[in-house]
Amino acid sequence: MALVASVSAKWAAFRAFIQRAVALSTPYFSSEDKWKARGMLAAIVALNLALVYMAVVFNDWNRLFYDSLQEKNAAVFWKQLGRFTYLAFGFIVIAVYKFYLTQLLEMRWRAWMTDHYLHKWMSHQAFYQMELARFAPAAHGAHTDNPDQRIQEDINQFTSYTISLSMGLLNSVVTLASFVGILWSLSGAFAFTLGGQDYSIPGFMVWMAVLYCAVGSVITHYIGRKQIPLNFEQQRVEADFRHHMVRAREYSESIALDRGERVVREQMAERFSRVLSNNLALIKAQKGLIWFTSFFGQAAVVFPFVVAAPRFFSGAIQLGQLTQISGAFGQVQGALSWFVDTYSSLASWRATTDRLTSFEESFKAIARTERAQAAINKVANAPQLDTSPLRISLPGGTTLLEHTRLHAQPGDRILLQGPSGSGKSTLFRTLAGIWPYSEGAVALPADSMFLPQRAYFPNGTLRDALAYPALAPQYPDAALQQALRDALLPHLADSLDVVDAWSQKLSGGEQQRLAIARVLLKKPQWLFADEATSALDEAAEAVLYQRMCDLVAEKGGALVSIAHRPGVAAFHNQRWILEPNPQATEAASPGTQAAARFTLSVKPA
Incomplete structure (x- = not known):
């Protein structure tokens, strides 16, 4: 029962987080810039689908190309080599415009969100009330550390991570749908005898890929979950350090007259030590995750060859089919390993989203206070x-x-x-x-x-x-x-x-x-x-x-x-x-x- 309750609580927290991320993302795509935003997003999706299609085409090209080498068929070899030139050119064009439109959408989205939050921050003395709330956060719920950093850095990271992660997830889903059938048909059935009974598992390589990635995802989350609060804290201490340096520049004359350089330097060193301390903890957490993901990725290279080698050596499949199986397994495994491969980015995105969400909540708290204040404090x-x-x-x-x-x-x-x-x-x-x-x-x-x-x-x-x-x-x-x-x-x-x-x-x-x-x-x-x-x-x-x-x-x-x-x-x-x-x-x-x-x-x- 305790395990079920824990899983239920984590699922509820995950759903709440997704709802917050969606609430932050949707306003831009419903704004006055919505048609350009939606058009660029649709184009990016189409280009991602085109890249997946190119991966399917290249997978089939691998089979034909390596079969021609095994059979020493020069005509097919040169034909496939010529085919590769225009396939590669098409891939390059798609990749370039995918990059360009993605960056353009990120820039326009960031510009809109920055203007949106600057307007909120500088309206109704919100910037002033946030500073006051530092002294009574429990009473007014509007305490937000370093709002300048949230507008300048967090919005930039949020738009970048949201687009890259969502497109990566889409790419993985479409890749999985495109290659799972190929891998299923190529992998054949795995036959074995147990207790005097003969058993056969169709699409054995598909099930192995699912099992391989499921175990990897669970272990990745267990190892890397510490990164989420550490990323949140890293952004805060970095902003505090930068803010103190800005104040030193602003009050440079007063500090010089007081001969206060040593004290200010010590205060900066203290704040920077917090940056280093948290960064060290984050590096250690990332190190543990990289140990596993590196092993996971390297093992995935040889895993399909190990599983398919008996069929190749028995003559059931040729070299081209073996390479096609390896390529298809790599695509399916890569799609299923999206969570493993992007965990560090997901942790940073989670921290950034939480900071922007709390920033948004602070505006709502100020608005509630303002409405309550307006009822008892009228200015005419x-x-x-x-x-x-x-x-x-x-x-x-x-x-x-x-x-x-x-x-x-x-x-x-x-x-x-x-x-x-x-x-x-x-x-x-x-x-x-x-x-x-x-x-x-x-x-x-x-x-x-x-x-x-x-x-x-x-x-x-x-x-x-x-x-x-x-x-x-x-x-x-x-x-x-x-x-x-x-x-x-x-x-x-x-x-x-x-x-x-x-x-x-x-x-x-x-x-x-x-x-x-x-x-x-x-x-x-x-x-x-x-x-x-x-x-x-x-x-x-x-x-x-x-x-x-x-x-x-x-x-x-x-x-x-x-x-x-x-x-x-x-x-x-x-x-x-x-x-x-x-x-x-x-x-x-x-x-x-x-x-x-x-x-x-x-x-x-």
């Missing part, structure tokens, strides 16, 4: 800022704020203050509608802009970095240059078409001034600034804050700032202060919820 457009009682938590479940109502109207200049870790930036994220761990309704003017402490600048021209997230052609050069001058960056006004990595080339203060230049260019009505001038000197900070205040006043809006410097307070007429909640220090009784860590009070500036 309004002429002023108003919220219902807000409850804001951290990813781990700790409550920062609760029962907090906010109100701001045009003309307000509000300074949000509080100790580090009190949730000032998290409150801004909630107002912006991107923080998933919050409850309550937010009404916010549509023409609002959030200015983070560290803005994002895409690599490329300066005009693109300045206009982001809008397209640079929307703004004339004069407006872009004036925004740079107003943001105290006159030395960059003539560099709009210079291409560079602006996040690395510009100093911290210059990056904050470039972010403020965006504000002066886009002219929002309401502005939310999070430590937007922390890297500036006091004189530059005063000038730029005055210009931002003048801008929102001219537009009839308001300014809400997070800042610690006393000089910034002069530009505000109201303060929102986050203060530690004394009740939060008291342990909550069993079955009750802990109090929020902070409370918000409103005071004049």
Whole structure:
């Protein structure tokens, strides 16, 4: 019973995996590119069938060619040699176009899937929520390691393995159907006596091929099954190692200033040691499998000769028939050994499919969270800022704020203050509608802009970095240059078409001034600034804050700032202060919820 239950569980797991693989594969063949995809797939199938047909023709050619050698029939020999030339040419043409169309289909499929997953990843802040979910995977189920690697590498491997393995399976099935009849008719019957009774097994070579490959497949799976989780883990640790090197490049200046090369190198070495450790385990698993598959393949070369030799030496068959039997057995055995021959590729495909499936599941989890959040956290457009009682938590479940109502109207200049870790930036994220761990309704003017402490600048021209997230052609050069001058960056006004990595080339203060230049260019009505001038000197900070205040006043809006410097307070007429909640220090009784860590009070500036 235990064996039956184990087999049943494995069969159910296999069916579930196939369903996941089909679910990943079918969208492209139902997409807007479906007719080209289906046409290329049909052509590839036809070319695979043509190659099998050529194998059947070559098998018959072997019989005629070697019989002519045994019979020393020169006429037939030269005729078959001439026939070989055009058969070989036809085989080459089919093989070349099979390769070309297969690669073309893989490329188009990968392009479609990459665009599909990039769209999902960059929509509805999924990329942001996946990073947040790392801190609360159990609660939100959207934790996905290295999504960039899944899009760049896993999709490439999935499309390649899916096409090659499926075409290989098709080839094996058709080859088996084509050659099993040939082998059956050539192998004859195996007669033996047992217990005084005469027995005869027709198509003996066919049954031997089936038995040979069945035993080989079982042993292959037993030896090679460890490769599936090892392949999955290898892709993860490789991506972690690569990601850490990218971060070192991104923060090269900070690392150099800190003289942190040794620590970063040790961290890289630690991650690379995980790559090597898992790779060594994978190599050992592959070594064990290669021991068996090599023996299996070599034994298959002589096995048909050993079985058919008695008939050849007795004169029942000629050399040509012997070679034809060997060729047919090889084709049947090769078809039945598809699982043995492709096990390593199957293990890699299984790992890649599982990673993409979990990636897809993370999007579904985010969508479920977003729908649930939309029911309790509505964001609407309004002429002023108003919220219902807000409850804001951290990813781990700790409550920062609760029962907090906010109100701001045009003309307000509000300074949000509080100790580090009190949730000032998290409150801004909630107002912006991107923080998933919050409850309550937010009404916010549509023409609002959030200015983070560290803005994002895409690599490329300066005009693109300045206009982001809008397209640079929307703004004339004069407006872009004036925004740079107003943001105290006159030395960059003539560099709009210079291409560079602006996040690395510009100093911290210059990056904050470039972010403020965006504000002066886009002219929002309401502005939310999070430590937007922390890297500036006091004189530059005063000038730029005055210009931002003048801008929102001219537009009839308001300014809400997070800042610690006393000089910034002069530009505000109201303060929102986050203060530690004394009740939060008291342990909550069993079955009750802990109090929020902070409370918000409103005071004049």
